Amino acid sequence: MTAPYSGRCNCGAVSVTITAEPVATRQCWCRQCQKSAAGGPTNNAMFPTEEVELEGLRGDYVYVAASGNVLTQEFCLECGTPVLGRSSARPQFRTIRLGLLDEGHGLSPAMAIWTEEAPPWAVIDPALENWPQQPPPPNVSQQ
Ligand SMILES: [Zn+2]
Ligand SMILES: [Zn+2]
Numbered sequence: 001m002t003a004p005y006s007g008r009c010n011c012g013a014v015s016v017t018i019t020a021e022p023v024a025t026r027q028c029w030c031r032q033c034q035k036s037a038a039g040g041p042t043n044n045a046m047f048p049t050e051e052v053e054l055e056g057l058r059g060d061y062v063y064v065a066a067s068g069n070v071l072t073q074e075f076c077l078e079c080g081t082p083v084l085g086r087s088s089a090r091p092q093f094r095t096i097r098l099g100l101l102d103e104g105h106g107l108s109p110a111m112a113i114w115t116e117e118a119p120p121w122a123v124i125d126p127a128l129e130n131w132p133q134q135p136p137p138p139n140v141s142q143q
Contacts, residue, residue: 007101009081014056016083016100022047023093024138027109027128029118032063036073036082039119043098044085045107046138052094058083067134090137111135 005018022045033042058074065071070088075081085095098107112124116132124130 005101005105005107007096007105009056009076009079009083009100011076011079011081013078014054014058014076014081014083014100016055016096017053018047018051018096019053020047020051022096022107025098025107025110026095026135027112027124028114029112029122029124030114031117032065032071032073033114034117034119036061036075041112041118041122042082042085043109044095045098045101046093046095049086049092049094052084052096054083093138 003017003019004021006016008015024046025044026046027041027043029041034040036042057077059077061073063071067089072086074083076083081100082097083100084097086093098105101107109128111129111131113131113135114133115124115130118124
């Protein structure tokens with residue numbers, strides 16, 4: 001059985017294979033995401049951690065969010081492509097940056113979050129579920 005999703009960074013040093021469908025897809029406009037996404041939002045798909053297999057060296061940036069949770073952003077050490085985010089509050093998920101995935105993955109954000117931090121010029125699709133701050137965690141069974 002072939003994995004539903006695969007991907008690589010710009011230089012190819014980091015690659016990913018994902019063996020499940022996402023539990024959520026989101027666009028995040030928080031300030032930290034704007035920094036790593038060149039001023040726009042990050043576009044993400046959350047997968048169960050055990051379904052995500054990564055190869056290649058990544059750097060990580062760790063910070064404490066307003067929620068008190070410790071967030072980590074991983075990126076390729078060679079080319080800087082954003083790879084994923086993870087939260088101390090939800091270690092069971094990895095938030096994969098959609099840009100990492102190979103062309104034709106077919107995923108798109110269903111929800112825009114932290115929209116109160118979006119810049120004035122941001123155009124946010126009104127069809128998306130809109131959360132000014134952090135939404136509740138995905139509604140999936142968790143162990
Ligand atoms: Zn790279
Ligand atoms: Zn964010």
